[in-house]
Amino acid sequence: MQCKQLIQLVTDYLEGTIAEAEREQMEAHMGECKWCERYIEQTRQMIDALAELDRQSGDSEAWANALAAFREHQNR
Amino acid sequence: MSRSDVAGDERTSAGENPRDDESALIAALQAGDEAAFRTVFDQFDPTLRRLARSYARADAVAEEIVQETWLGVVRGIGRFEGRSSLKTWIFRILVNVARTRAGREARTIPFSSAAPPGEDSGPIDADRFFGADHGRWPGHWCQGPAAWGVPDERALAKEMREEILTAIDSLSGSQREVITLRDIGGWDSKEVCNALGVSEVNQRVLLHRARARVRAAVEESLGAIEQTT
Numbered sequence: 001m002q003c004k005q006l007i008q009l010v011t012d013y014l015e016g017t018i019a020e021a022e023r024e025q026m027e028a029h030m031g032e033c034k035w036c037e038r039y040i041e042q043t044r045q046m047i048d049a050l051a052e053l054d055r056q057s058g059d060s061e062a063w064a065n066a067l068a069a070f071r072e073h074q075n076r
Numbered sequence: 077m078s079r080s081d082v083a084g085d086e087r088t089s090a091g092e093n094p095r096d097d098e099s100a101l102i103a104a105l106q107a108g109d110e111a112a113f114r115t116v117f118d119q120f121d122p123t124l125r126r127l128a129r130s131y132a133r134a135d136a137v138a139e140e141i142v143q144e145t146w147l148g149v150v151r152g153i154g155r156f157e158g159r160s161s162l163k164t165w166i167f168r169i170l171v172n173v174a175r176t177r178a179g180r181e182a183r184t185i186p187f188s189s190a191a192p193p194g195e196d197s198g199p200i201d202a203d204r205f206f207g208a209d210h211g212r213w214p215g216h217w218c219q220g221p222a223a224w225g226v227p228d229e230r231a232l233a234k235e236m237r238e239e240i241l242t243a244i245d246s247l248s249g250s251q252r253e254v255i256t257l258r259d260i261g262g263w264d265s266k267e268v269c270n271a272l273g274v275s276e277v278n279q280r281v282l283l284h285r286a287r288a289r290v291r292a293a294v295e296e297s298l299g300a301i302e303q304t305t
Contacts, residue, residue, distance in 0.1 A: 002215025004205045007198070011284035015265070035220030035304060039291075042221060046291045048229030049240065050259035053126075062139075066117055066146040067110065073150045074108040 001025040006036050010043055098162055105153050117146070120163065123261040124170055130244070130252040131174035141177060145170040160270070167257070167271045198285065199292035204301070221295060222302040236294050243293035247286050254279055255286035 006026055012018040013026055030037040104112035124145055128138040148169040156165060204219040206212075226232045233240075244252055253272055257263045263271075269279050295301065 002205075003217045003220075004215040007200065007288070008284075011280055011287060015280060015283075017280065033216070035217040038221045038223065042224060042295070043287060043291050045224070045226070045229050045232055046240075046294060047259050047287065049233040049236065050255070050290075051262060052230055052233035053237065053240070053260050062121065062142065063114075063117060065143060066121075066150075067113065069147050069150045070108075070110065070113050 001029045003029075003033060003036050006030075006033075007039055010040060013040070014043070014047075099158055102153070102156060102158055102162060106156075116149075116162065116166075120166055121146075123257070124167070126260050127167070127170060127253065127256050128174060130249070130256050131178055137177070141170065141174050144173045148173065161267070163263075164267060164270050171253075171271060198288045200288075217304045219301050220304045222300040224294070224298055224300050232294075236297065239293055239297040240290060243290045244286075246293075247289060250274075251282050251286035251289070254282040255290065258283055259287070 001022075006029055009018060009022060009026060013023060018026070030040065101112055101115065105116065121142070124142050125138065128141040128145075129135075132138045132141060145166070149166055152165075152169070156162075160168075204217065206214055206216050206218045208214050210216075224232070226235065244255060247255065250272075254268060254274075257268045257271065258265065265276060265279055268274075269276055272279070274282070
């Protein structure tokens with residue numbers, strides 16, 4: 001497997017939807033190619049970083065507006 | 077702002093089971109329980125906001141989209157029957173609101189615009205690989221990824237936050253939707269397919285392209301490229 005082919009398969013690999021034969025080829029290649037191994041590791045790290053992006057406190061004004069709408073609707 | 081019909085729909089797809097513990101939450105919401113509403117708000121507002129920003133670059137417009145979404149939730153919860161999950165229902169409301177505002181009709185992504193990746197190397201310049209006629213390593217990295225030197229994902233999120241958000245902003249709408257829900261929102265692929273009305277295959281292709289672009293943006297920003305020979 002060539003590096004150029006491997007990077008096309010990264011998402012299938014990480015999603016677990018890759019065919020067995022291709023997965024084996026990928027892993028064999030990664031064992032010998034530190035750049036492809038790095039590419040996958042960086043992709044993983046980036047995905048994990050994306051998961052960290054929304055760790056922020058709620059917007060109190062937005063909550064006040066939403067709560068007001070909620071209360072108003074109960075009074076109908 | 078027109079009072080467009082923001083009622084979400086509750087179609088489910090095979091494999092989606094609203095969790096049992098949701099029915100208590102839904103009942104509480106329908107009874108006007110403010111604590112329950114707070115729980116739901118805290119849980120979904122950040123990702124709603126993130127997704128709204130993917131439809132509207134201007135903060136004020138994104139803000140309105142989220143506000144109108146919560147309005148739709150408040151108005152529609154009384155009729156909600158729990159056939160889809162609360163999450164899917166709420167996000168469908170947002171998607172409808174956002175697409176209506178943007179003048180886009182809700183539609184599935186045509187297959188031709190989500191074709192499987194071809195022979196090209198995506199956002200990686202083809203020059204970074206040896207040519208097919210290379211004697212020793214055809215198709216292999218010529219200028220490969222260099223180490224990022226970041227200890228963990230938390231450090232990466234902190235240091236590269238602006239670059240990542242800018243990269244996501246520059247994606248196509250569909251790619252942005254998918255990566256926002258999957259990787260930022262933590263949704264699984266079935267939930268995303270249901271909320272956006274795309275097939276599994278299309279969703280995976282969009283996700284692949286989005287992730288490749290965002291990774292490439294980080295790499296470029298860090299200048300993390302090295303010769304392999």
